[in-house]
Amino acid sequence: MxxxxxxxxxKSYSGAIALKDARLDIAPGEVHALMGENGAGKSTIIKILAxxxxxDSMAATIxxxxxxxxxxxxxxxxxxxxxxxxxxxxxxxxxxxxxxxxLPYPRRFGALVDxxxxxxxxxxxxxxxxxxHIDTRIKAARLSTGDQMLMKIAxxxxxxxxxxxxxxxxxxxxxxxxxxxxxxxxEVIDELKQSGASILYVSHRMNEVMEICDRVxxxxxxxxxxxxxxxxxxxxxxxxxxxxxxxxxxxxxxxxAKGEDVxxxxxxxxxxxxxxxxxxxxxxxxxxxxxLADAGQSAVLLALLGVDRVQAGxxxxxxxxxxxxxxxxxxxxxxxxxxxxxxxEGLMLQRRIVDNINLPHLQKLSFAAGFxxxxxxxxxxxxxxxxxxxxxxxxxQACYQLSGGNQxxxxxxxxxxxxxxxxxxxxxxxGVDVGAKFDIYTLIRxxxxxxxxxxxxxxxxxxxIGMCDxxxxxxxxxxxxxxxxxxxxxxxxxxxxxx
Amino acid sequence: xxSLFKRYGTLVGFIAIVxxxxxxxxxxxxxxRNWLNISQQISMLAVVAxxxxxxMVMGDFDLSVGSMASLSGITAALLFSQGYPVAAGVAAxxxxxxxxxxxxxxxxxxxxxxxxxxxxxxxxxxxGLAFWLSDGxxxxxxxxxxxxxxxxxxxxxxxxxxxxxxxxxxxxxxALVVLAAVxxxxxxxxxxxxxxxxxxxxxxARLAGVKVRRLRMAAFALTGFGAAIGGxxxxxxxxxxxxxxxxxxxxxxxxxxxxxxxMSEEGExxxxxxxxxxxxxxVLDNGLTQMSVDSYIREILVGAIILTAVASSSVGxxxx
Numbered sequence: 168m169x170x171x172x173x174x175x176x177x178k179s180y181s182g183a184i185a186l187k188d189a190r191l192d193i194a195p196g197e198v199h200a201l202m203g204e205n206g207a208g209k210s211t212i213i214k215i216l217a218x219x220x221x222x223d224s225m226a227a228t229i230x231x232x233x234x235x236x237x238x239x240x241x242x243x244x245x246x247x248x249x250x251x252x253x254x255x256x257x258x259x260x261x262x263x264x265x266x267x268x269x270l271p272y273p274r275r276f277g278a279l280v281d282x283x284x285x286x287x288x289x290x291x292x293x294x295x296x297x298x299x300h301i302d303t304r305i306k307a308a309r310l311s312t313g314d315q316m317l318m319k320i321a322x323x324x325x326x327x328x329x330x331x332x333x334x335x336x337x338x339x340x341x342x343x344x345x346x347x348x349x350x351x352x353x354e355v356i357d358e359l360k361q362s363g364a365s366i367l368y369v370s371h372r373m374n375e376v377m378e379i380c381d382r383v384x385x386x387x388x389x390x391x392x393x394x395x396x397x398x399x400x401x402x403x404x405x406x407x408x409x410x411x412x413x414x415x416x417x418x419x420x421x422x423x424a425k426g427e428d429v430x431x432x433x434x435x436x437x438x439x440x441x442x443x444x445x446x447x448x449x450x451x452x453x454x455x456x457x458x459l460a461d462a463g464q465s466a467v468l469l470a471l472l473g474v475d476r477v478q479a480g481x482x483x484x485x486x487x488x489x490x491x492x493x494x495x496x497x498x499x500x501x502x503x504x505x506x507x508x509x510x511x512e513g514l515m516l517q518r519r520i521v522d523n524i525n526l527p528h529l530q531k532l533s534f535a536a537g538f539x540x541x542x543x544x545x546x547x548x549x550x551x552x553x554x555x556x557x558x559x560x561x562x563x564q565a566c567y568q569l570s571g572g573n574q575x576x577x578x579x580x581x582x583x584x585x586x587x588x589x590x591x592x593x594x595x596x597x598g599v600d601v602g603a604k605f606d607i608y609t610l611i612r613x614x615x616x617x618x619x620x621x622x623x624x625x626x627x628x629x630x631x632i633g634m635c636d637x638x639x640x641x642x643x644x645x646x647x648x649x650x651x652x653x654x655x656x657x658x659x660x661x662x663x664x665x666x
Numbered sequence: 667x668x669s670l671f672k673r674y675g676t677l678v679g680f681i682a683i684v685x686x687x688x689x690x691x692x693x694x695x696x697x698x699r700n701w702l703n704i705s706q707q708i709s710m711l712a713v714v715a716x717x718x719x720x721x722m723v724m725g726d727f728d729l730s731v732g733s734m735a736s737l738s739g740i741t742a743a744l745l746f747s748q749g750y751p752v753a754a755g756v757a758a759x760x761x762x763x764x765x766x767x768x769x770x771x772x773x774x775x776x777x778x779x780x781x782x783x784x785x786x787x788x789x790x791x792x793x794g795l796a797f798w799l800s801d802g803x804x805x806x807x808x809x810x811x812x813x814x815x816x817x818x819x820x821x822x823x824x825x826x827x828x829x830x831x832x833x834x835x836x837x838x839x840x841a842l843v844v845l846a847a848v849x850x851x852x853x854x855x856x857x858x859x860x861x862x863x864x865x866x867x868x869x870x871a872r873l874a875g876v877k878v879r880r881l882r883m884a885a886f887a888l889t890g891f892g893a894a895i896g897g898x899x900x901x902x903x904x905x906x907x908x909x910x911x912x913x914x915x916x917x918x919x920x921x922x923x924x925x926x927x928x929m930s931e932e933g934e935x936x937x938x939x940x941x942x943x944x945x946x947x948x949v950l951d952n953g954l955t956q957m958s959v960d961s962y963i964r965e966i967l968v969g970a971i972i973l974t975a976v977a978s979s980s981v982g983x984x985x986x
Contacts, residue, residue, distance in 0.1 A: 474873070498875030506873050513873075515866025517932040526863050527875045529856035537855040565932070581874065 170195040170365050171247075171334055173227045178211055178220065178389075185211040186222070187389040191367075193334060198356060198366045200376040200397070203386035204409055204628065204661075209369055212386075213336055217249050218242035246333030248323040250340055254315050258308035263289035265307045266322045292321040295362075296355045313348025316340060317355060335359060336367045341375060342461070353379050371459045373402050373665045387411050402665070403658075410628060410657035418633030419609050422616035425636060426450030430620040431471070431589055435480035440466035443645045444480070448620040450588075453611070455635035455652070456624045459664050462641040464624040465507055468591045471622065472504050473497045484589060498527045503587035505578050507594045507624075509571070513578045516567040520559055521548040523566055524580045531585075551580035556606050572603025579610055590614060592623035596630065608634060628657040640664065676928045676975045680946050687953035694956060698832055705838035708948030710735075710899045712841040714915050715922040715944050716848045717892020720885040721781070722923045722935045723852065724864045726774060728889045729785040731919055733793035734766050735897030735912025740796045740805065742898055743907035747809035755814070760894050766792060767890020771883030789916070796909035806906030815905035837899055844895065848937045851888075861885055865934065918947055921972050928979035946971070 172192040178185045186208045193199045203209050214220035218239040227234050229245055236242050256265055263282075264272075266289040273284040289303040298317050301310065310318060323332045335356075341349045356366055356379060368380055376383060377397060384394040385408040392408050429447045436444040441463040448454045456464040469475040471482060473492040482489050484500065494504070506512035514523055525532060525544055532543045548562050555576040559569060566574055575595070582590065595611065596604045611634065615621050625631045631638055632652045640647040640663045650663065687695045694700060714731050721728050741762045742755035750758075766788065773784035821833035852858035860881055863871040872878045896915060901907040925946055926939030947968065954964045 472873070493877075494873055495875040495877045504873060506870070511867075512869050514870055515863055517934070518862065518866045522859065522863065522866075526860075526871065529859055533856045537857050538850075539854055539856055539859065 168231055169193060169228075171227070171229055171245075173212075173216070173225055176212060176215065176225045177223045178208075178215065179223060184389050186215075189386065189389060189391045191384055191391065192394070193365045193367060194382075195333075195365055196360055196363050197381040198360060198368055198379055200380040200383040201367055201369045201386065202371070202376065202383055202405060202409060204626065207386040207409070208389040209386055210338070211389075213249070213338055213369065216242060216247055216336060244330055246331055248332045248335050250316060250319055250323075250335060250337045254312075254319055256307045256315055256319070259306055261304055262301060262307055262310065262318055263303040265318055266292055266303070266325060268322065270325060288325065289321070292324045293317070295324055296321055296358050298351075298355065311345075311348065313344045313351060316344070316348075316352060320355060320359075332364055334365045334367060336369070338369045339371070339460075340368075341370065341372060349375070371664075373405065376405075377402065385409055403662075406658050406661050410661055417605065418630075419605070419612045422612060423451055425452040426618060429486070430484060431622070432483045432486075433471075433480065434483075436467075436470060436477060436482060437479040438466060438470045438475040438477060440475060441470065441641070441644050441646075444470070444639075445646060446639055446649060448589075448622060450618045450620055451615055452637075453615055453621040453623065453635045455631040455638040456622065456641060457626075457628070457631055457638050457660065457664070458641035458647075460626070462664075463644040464641050465593050466644070467639075467641070468504065468593050468622065468624065471497075471589070471591055472502065498585075501585060501588040502591065503527075503582035503585070503589070504591045505575075505582050505593060505595055507597065509574055509578060509598070514566045514574060517565055519563045519565060520552070520557070520569075520577055521545065521562040523577050524548045524551055524562075524584065527581060528584045547584070548580070551584055554583065555580045555610060570603075572599045575599050575607065576603065579607060583610065583614060586617075587614070588619050590619055590621045590623075592621065594625055595623055596625070596627065628660050632657060632660065673929060673931060673979075675978050676925060676946075677942060679971070679975060680942055680949075683946065683949055683953070687949065687956075691953065691956050695953060700952070702832060702834060702838065704945075704948050704952045705841070706835040707952060708944050709835070709837040709841040710896045710903070711915055711918050711922065711947065712941070712944045713844045713892055713899065714896040715919040715940050716841075716844050716937055717889050717895075718919045718923055719848060719852065719926075719935045719937045719940050720861065720888045720892075722920075722927075723858075723861045724882060724885060725868075726781040726882070726886075727785070727920055727923075728767075728770060728781065728886065728893075729916055729920075730766065730770060730789040730792055731889065731893035731896070732913040732916035733789050733796065734763055734890055734893035735900060735915050736907075736909050737766070737792045737796040737799075737912075738763050738894035738897030739901035739907035739911060740800045740909055742814070743805035743810060743901060744799055746811055746814065747805055752811050752814050756898060759898055760891060763890045763892070763894020763897075764887050765890070767887035767893075768883060770890060771886030774886065775879045775882035793909065793913070800907070800909050802909065804906050804908035810901075810905050810907075815902055818899065818903035818905075837903065840895075840899065844892065845937065845941060852937055857881070857884075862934065921968070922947055925972060925975055928975045933979070 169192040174190040176186050176189040189208060189212060191212065201209055211220065215222045215225065216236065218236045218241055227236060234245060257268065263286045267285055273281040273288065275281045286303045293301055296317065301314055301318065307315060307318065340352060344352065359366060370376055380397055382394060382396050383405060385392045385405060387409060392411065426449050428450055430450045431448040433444050433446055444467055446454065456467055458464055466475060470477060472494050473496060474494060476492055510516060521544060525548055528547065529539065532547055533539050545562065552562060557576045557580065558573055566577060596607055599607065611621060632655050635652050637649050637651055638660065639649045714735065718728060718731060738759040742759040745755035745758055770785055770788055773779045774781050817836055821835040822839065824832045824834060860876050863876055864878055864881060868878060897912050900911055922943035923935050923940050925943030927933055927935050929939045929942065930936055950968055
């Protein structure tokens with residue numbers, strides 16, 4: 168019998184469907200992998216299990232008995248424990264205190280903390296995991312990321328009576344770990360498994376999944392596609408299950424042949440976050456950048472925009488090296504940028520649409536001495552709003568009142584304002600509804616046909632294949648290869664992300 | 667209805683305060699003479715608060731304006747006592763303001779120190795500098811030229827029916843000029859619009875090519891400049907300079923901008939709203955003094971009014 172079984176899990180966020188009748192069952196003492204592309208619904212189901220997000224509908228059983236998970240406390244009482252990517256540690260407290268955090272400290276004389284006993288309890292928890300190299304008295308900040316994770320796992324072992332940990336949900340646990348740290352983690356996972364606990368292992372790393380997991384469940388577009396024993400399947404089948412679909416004909420066709428002259432070129436580009444980036448983009452060409460989450464796709468764009476300093480190598484536009492390295496100089500040179508996090512990095516949500524569109528273009532909308540012309544401002548924003556087919560209650564509406572798709576169109580209108588020659592697009596259709604997506608694809612195609620070079624990232628693989636001429640693959644911050652998209656399938660592309 | 671009240675609550679409160687004093691002081695409060703008096707009393711605070719709006723638009727603030735005002739007065743008075751002409755003293759004081767403001771901007775924008783900490787530090791530095799330069803003494807009497815102190819006593823005469831009816835003080839006129847200048851810069855120029863953009867979303871403004879660091883420095887410099895003007899006005903009014911005379915300005919200036927922010931839908935500072943904030947503080951001071959209310963009680967009232975205004979609007983609360 169399963170330890171935990173959830174079925175008919177549905178969840179939508181203001182119209183956008185995140186999960187649709189998904190299911191997941193986990194046996195006692197197994198390591199169960201959960202896989203899927205970005206946006207497949209993995210994070211949503213984790214949040215639902217953690218009691219952070221409420222499902223629209225769900226039938227859950229534990230040991231065959233129906234249960235509810237309405238809040239984090241209830242999830243905890245069911246024995247569910249979560250090891251997140253961002254570890255919530257208190258850096259200047261000792262390891263022992265971090266392990267005992269949230270529990271009453273042992274005391275002496277009724278008031279003073281019994282440090283000796285506290286350390287002993289923490290020590291015992293680490294020993295259960297066969298972890299002997301961590302000193303419980305040093306500050307948590309001094310531990311490596313891997314050891315911090317082991318510390319957090321040890322913390323989950325300390326619990327009273329009925330609230331024993333029974334399922335560990337680990338979300339991309341090895342993303343920030345070195346190889347040796349990962350090995351230690353796998354040993355600990357094995358210890359946990361021996362003790363009868365289950366692990367839900369969420370990861371993009373196919374090889375790890377193949378090595379340590381017993382079964383895998385694949386999500387796609389919010390639905391459960393399949394659950395397989397890993398002994399009965401292989402890497403290729405899992406990738407096929409994850410991508411599944413063919414590229415649909417939902418992308419506007421290219422309008423003109425790409426130009427002959429190179430607009431953008433990088434040579435052995437290195438920044439804080441990326442290295443060995445070497446490519447050329449012609450006028451009228453669209454280059455995609457792809458890879459696993461945080462493999463450096465966005466960081467390439469930040470280097471081109473002048474946010475991340477170029478440490479080695481160089482970037483040329485029109486054959487001449489870029490001068491000043493800051494976003495302001497980039498915009499002046501007709502480079503336009505659409506950030507990944509629209510709300511945090513793109514918009515001034517409280518301010519009017521017209522202010523948001525015109526921000527980088529105020530110079531040319533002003534008379535002498537910087538006095539703004541309201542009329543020019545209005546005309547400029549109106550024309551761009553029309554161009555991107557913005558649906559709003561007028562240019563004076565505040566941006567927070569717009570839908571995600573229309574907010575993104577405001578950011579696009581801003582980017583298209585000064586006839587950009589190089590468009591840098593970081594996830595241009597993220598969180599955008601289908602209709603607005605097509606409008607955005609059309610805008611990209613239009614600008615490209617007018618001779619601009621486009622560099623875009625996306626975690627939506629069919630989108631990259633549908634829009635781009637070539638795709639640059641990033642692996643762990645370094646350029647791996649550049650491939651043509653002609654005849655490429657999403658599964659082929661995804662397979663390039665893995666070793 | 668509720669949102670209307672939220673938006674205009676502060677304005678309604680201001681009118682209520684005026685009505686209250688009008689009712690209680692029927693003969694003296696609602697007269698042109700008294701209002702001109704109020705305008706002169708608040709002129710220094712007004713100038714400092716108007717220019718404080720520059721940094722508060724970006725979500726920053728400047729605690730050092732009070733000690734900068736003192737320092738500016740001392741600088742001018744010191745040069746006067748050495749025999750320099752009025753213009754030289756005034757110019758040096760204003761330069762001191764701009765320089766100090768740039769220093770604040772450098773600390774906040776280039777070194778990345780929080781405005782609270784940075785300007786707390788410079789508050790102490792400017793104050794110490796003022797004490798050191800003046801040797802801790804008040805500079806007054808013959809050291810202060812008549813042309814300088816005369817400015818605060820002078821005004822534009824307005825004749826009605828052939829007789830001298832009223833005199834609009836130069837100080838009030840100066841405050842109005844500063845108001846107009848700040849309004850023009852903040853509301854009508856691309857510079858001002860970019861400051862609002864920085865306040866709206868620093869990261870988005872930076873990525874959209876706004877030169878955030880340079881603008882932040884410039885805004886702090888303008889605030890320092892305003893503080894120096896305020897300090898000179900004060901020194902002119904009392905015909906003396908001492909190293910603590912500006913210190914009351916800082917809290918009142920920030921309070922005035924906050925009161926103004928409660929009238930904006932987006933919770934943004936607007937200089938015309940700051941004017942209402944300044945008027946509230948000025949009218950309270952004037953009316954309560956006339957009613958012989960204890961000055962300590964006055965402080966309690968002013969604090970309570972600020973908190974009420976902020977609590978009833980959406981400004982200054984935690985956002986989800």
